[in-house]
Amino acid sequence: MNEQCDFRSRTLALNHGGGHMPALGFGTLIPDAATTVRATRDALEAGYRHFDCAERYRNEREVGEALRAGLADGGIAREDIFVTTKLWNSNHRPERVEPAFDASRERLGLQYLDLYLIHTPFAFQPGDEQDPRDQNGAVIYDEGVTLQDTWSAMERLVDHGKCRAIGLSDIGLTELRALCESARIKPAVVQVEAHPYLPETELLEFCKENEIVFLAFAPLGHGIRPGPLEDPVILRIAARTGKTPAQILLAWAIQRGGALLTTPKSAERARENLDVSALPPDAFDDINRIETRQRFNEVVKTGSPGFIPRSTQ
Numbered sequence: 001m002n003e004q005c006d007f008r009s010r011t012l013a014l015n016h017g018g019g020h021m022p023a024l025g026f027g028t029l030i031p032d033a034a035t036t037v038r039a040t041r042d043a044l045e046a047g048y049r050h051f052d053c054a055e056r057y058r059n060e061r062e063v064g065e066a067l068r069a070g071l072a073d074g075g076i077a078r079e080d081i082f083v084t085t086k087l088w089n090s091n092h093r094p095e096r097v098e099p100a101f102d103a104s105r106e107r108l109g110l111q112y113l114d115l116y117l118i119h120t121p122f123a124f125q126p127g128d129e130q131d132p133r134d135q136n137g138a139v140i141y142d143e144g145v146t147l148q149d150t151w152s153a154m155e156r157l158v159d160h161g162k163c164r165a166i167g168l169s170d171i172g173l174t175e176l177r178a179l180c181e182s183a184r185i186k187p188a189v190v191q192v193e194a195h196p197y198l199p200e201t202e203l204l205e206f207c208k209e210n211e212i213v214f215l216a217f218a219p220l221g222h223g224i225r226p227g228p229l230e231d232p233v234i235l236r237i238a239a240r241t242g243k244t245p246a247q248i249l250l251a252w253a254i255q256r257g258g259a260l261l262t263t264p265k266s267a268e269r270a271r272e273n274l275d276v277s278a279l280p281p282d283a284f285d286d287i288n289r290i291e292t293r294q295r296f297n298e299v300v301k302t303g304s305p306g307f308i309p310r311s312t313q
């Protein structure tokens, strides 16, 4: 298969000299430590070269341990992998951004990070409590900081050579547009929920026009059934092309010009989710015509993680 069709090796250029990001990424939102280490090692061994982490996932140490061991055992250079982590909501105050970045890098045990994202546009009460609540159980927001203030602190990380690329997650088009107008350094990447039931087409087009990589999480609809994995259009294309429903959904996400994150927890699924190639044009069009609309993750509404992996429920 030539490189055009084989999405496994596709990379996307990042603006502001941030290098290239592999389109197929491995996400580390995995609740238990042992599974994090094993799944991350399996992913590296299977061939993933893009790893998405977050302070909020509380497993940066385990991801770092798995990556360092895997790189050493596989004779893989640090420069050959792309590692992202994210600033959590309780660290939006500008003076907390660089310490939060340093703490994440330290936990991951890596010399540098390739991309740093603001995890959500919601600022929570500053401090070490990741989920600050009042006595009624309501989230305590921080009215004393704007997204632009936090973004300026992110820009300083780039100025100081701490990180080559910066971006945002869980952001809507209106806020992204406003931020792009005032930003000195444009976001390199925007990470949002996207799949055929939530295509976010307008946001995708805006990202393309502004040379921002559109990075989809939940490309399989978080694996929730019923959902895109069981959609009749997807099942029909899978049967016709000899691919699995997951491979069809992942191919669609890349074929529309974006990148994606998936979290296979077994070596077999890691290989399956990496074996992704271009869809026939009519199949691609059929998926674009799916009319079902469903958001699986409510994080964009409150900033609180809206999805808890099933194994912790």
Ligand SMILES: NC(=O)c1ccc[n+]([C@@H]2O[C@H](COP(=O)([O-])OP(=O)(O)OC[C@H]3O[C@@H](n4cnc5c(N)ncnc54)[C@H](OP(=O)(O)O)[C@@H]3O)[C@@H](O)[C@H]2O)c1
Residues within 6 Å of the ligand: 026, 027, 028, 029, 030, 052, 053, 119, 169, 170, 191, 192, 217, 218, 219, 220, 221, 222, 223, 224, 229, 244, 246, 247, 261, 262, 263, 264, 265, 266, 269, 272, 273, 297, 299, 307
């Ligand atoms: N920015 C944000 O707010 C945000 C929010 C959520 C996620 N993320 C990032 O995005 C990453 C991806 O998360 P996701 O939930 O979207 O991952 P995903 O891989 O799209 O969905 C995970 C679910 O899909 C299932 N699955 C994986 N591969 C499969 C396959 N080949 N066939 C059938 N089912 C399959 C998994 O089942 P098993 O568990 O049984 O393997 C799991 O239930 C996260 O790890 C995280 O890095 C970011």
